[in-house]
Amino acid sequence: MDDELLELQRQFESAQQAKSSIRLSERNVVELVQKLHELHIIDFDLLHTVSGKEYITPEQLRHEMVVEIKKLGRVSLIDLADTTGVDLYYVESQAQHVVSDDPGLMLFQGEIISQSYWDSMAEEINDRLQECSQIALAEIATQLNVGSEMVTSVLEPRLGTLVKGRLEGGQLYTPAYVARVSAMVRGSARGITVPTNLSAVWSSLQQQLHEMDGASGVAIDGSFFQSLFNGIVKEGEVLGSLRAGVHWTPNVFAIAQKECVDSFFSQNSFISYENLNKLGISQPVQFLQSRYPEGVPLVSVFVHPSMIEMLDAATEDALERGSWIDSLSVLPASFGPQDAFKIMSLCPSVQLALKSNKALIFGESYVFSNGFVKVVYDQMEKELEHFSVSGSSGIIPSDDSQFVNAAKAGHDSNRSIESFDAGSESGKSKQAVEKGPKKRKGKSAGNAGAPESVSDNQEYVPTKSKKNQRKGKDTSSLQVSDSKTGAKKESVRAKEDNLSIPSEEWVMQKILMLVPDFEEQGVDDPKTILRPLANHLRPMLINSLKARRKAVFTENADRIKRLLDNLQRKLDESFLNLQLYERALDLFEDDQSTSVILHRHLLRTAAASILDTLLHNLDIHNKLKNGIEVEEAQNSESVSLSPGERTAIAKSFPGSLSNKALAVVDALEGKRVETFMDAFREIVEESGLLLKKLDKKLERTLLHSYRKDLTSQVSAETDPVSLLAKVVSLLYIQVHHKALQAPGRAISVAVSRLKDKLDDSACKILTDYQTATVTLLALISAATGDEEDCSSDRILTRRELLENQMPALKGLVLSASQS
């Protein structure tokens, strides 16, 4: 037995004797713990680990967490839950306790972070910052995996201590860098001499920095520059004022501005706003008013009261002399017309004169003394009297619309004349003959449309009248106003468009003739003054013209009445005759060629004369109505016009009357009597006259008188040739009771037609006589006019033959008429 074996024996023995450790099952332990709880031996919370095999007290858990936090300084709760093996819920609730107990800890986005961690981070950041001279916060934030706001809040207390730098607009900068940039800012700020938008400056600085740093340079925010700049301004390193944060006005500029304004204003005693705008003063009126309270602001310039005094003296002078003055010529060149108007309204003398109606302001800058205007007006009025007509174009007085309306409505012409009388009574009895140079058109039409209203405005507010005028030119606006005034007024205006009133241009021309000063005095555009003056004068002139015209009407009314009565009478007579003759044409409707000849004949003779009478009288009537003097003596009965003259007269008629007249003139040239009759009726109706219709009774009496007339003519007739025509007409009356007007060429046909109506002997006499007449006429027409041949002898013999036959022929008709 060696010792070792013995030793082992002993060891084995002791091992067997050793007390065996006691093991409890988990279940037993859980029960035990529960029992302990029940018995309140354990009187605190116990937590389970996630595995469920361990109990842990909150204190232990907290302790473990703190240990864990101290390792790194920053632990996420999820990691803590893993390492401690406790549910995240308990870890979170304990984390609250831990963080609230220790002020050096913070719970941030599920992580517990200690101040020491931040300190070390700040050191790290500082190291990097010193290397790079600038770091973006966002970069740090992404690196640390926290929000940039968090980084900011953490870094701010450490700036200047742990982190040697400056935080600006999300960037960290080193003092050296800040100094460099602020030097740049200072330099640029000092370099600025005019008001500048700072953001533009910053962007250029940014560009420069970018170029200096190359691609690695971080874009610097404008607000960094701005804050540096604000610091510089606060320290007084640069002088100036900042508006709205970005508008920098350097002091040097403001001083220069003020000096400039001061010197200009004191030298010239005015300054235009445009000048101020050039100097960069955006609200010139307020600026000037605050600086020169005694000054007066005008539309585009600011003036010293001395300016007004000067102008006042000049205008007063002009007014006293009974003359006129262009205030612009007195004022400096930079004054606009509106300024002139305004400054004039401030002149005491002008105010006084305007109040007492002694002066007028035209074209905004011209002051006229009333005396001057009156002189011009008187001269103009005289001028008007010598004003002569040019052209025979239809001229209707402005207030003839009543007549036209009346005529349209089919009223008696007398009535319309009466209404004229009434109208003219109210008018003043001034005499004037108006002769329009030409038909008014376009521009002036609008003005003439409402002359009264314009004249009202023009008296004292020339600007407005100008505007009105322009409006008037614009036809569309005119139409708009027209449509508003309603149909009746519209028609009136339409008529008035044709009026002939002295046009604006004409008035201006005349004024220029009367007062040559306007041109001599070097007015740039005489129209600027002439137009308003003319506008002022024109309504007065027109009024006087109207008055004169009305007077002419009263005078002419009687004549018109007489004329129309006369015309009516003549028309009645001749138109009835014409109708009578027209009836006779029916007999020859079947014979085409004869019918044409007869129609033409009738048109040439009876129709032409009646139309000429009508046209001539209408023309005179027209002229009278327009107040044009017509020689009384020219009232001759027989008027014969050439086709050209007829057309001219027809064209001179107003409106629809002219159209109708042209139509009837055309019809006269045609071949059919019927068309002429229709056209004629229309024109007569249009001109307000009446035509009598031919009825049976009237026809009979007319025929009777015609027959008597013819009979007496036949019995008195000595010329064998013309006897035939009359005899034939008489025979037609006797046989057909129709009044035939036949030309020579149609006689033979007419005679042949009579054959079957007469007895043979009468027929023979007629035929013989006719053939004899034809031969005679043929001979006469064939005669050369020379005495030597025998034709004259033969004519003579033929004539004698005819003369012999005449009694037989006469007897033929005279006996028949008596029977």
Place this chain on the structure above:
Amino acid sequence: MEGWDPNTKSTLTQIPLLTTKAGPRDGAVWTQRLKEEYKSLIAYTQMNKSNDNDWFRISASNPEGTRWTGKCWYVHNLLKYEFDLQFDIPVTYPSTAPELELPQLDGKTQKMYRGGKICLTVHFKPLWAKNCPRFGIAHALCLGLAPWLAAEVPILVDSGMIKHKDDATTSTET
């Protein structure tokens, strides 16, 4: 190694293995072998104790260490049933496993040869043969007796073949 419960297996693997192949008649080498047996037993005992699974007491009853006696016990229904344990180291050891005897239970169960030698599972022998000479007494106890007790004691108790000593006394008293 199948045929044993995982607990047994894990325990078995933790018992230190032996190296010396020697029987009781091999003189000094046997002593060497005996030392290893002791070490392995110590380790197994300590292991049992630390696991609160102490279940036997044995000691060599002769100086050569060929005969071992002691006690073994099993807890069933909170009652501890204790039996005498004895066995000899066979001459052919370690090729032949020692035959463990529970003389008190002789004739009380079928899983036993005459003289109280316990019947082992069919898996025991091949395993032992395979691991010769690495398995020793400790292994035999762990692989053989422990599972046998765990299987047979509850049946014996339930069938009333064995009674707890307290019950026995009370029953005798009554």
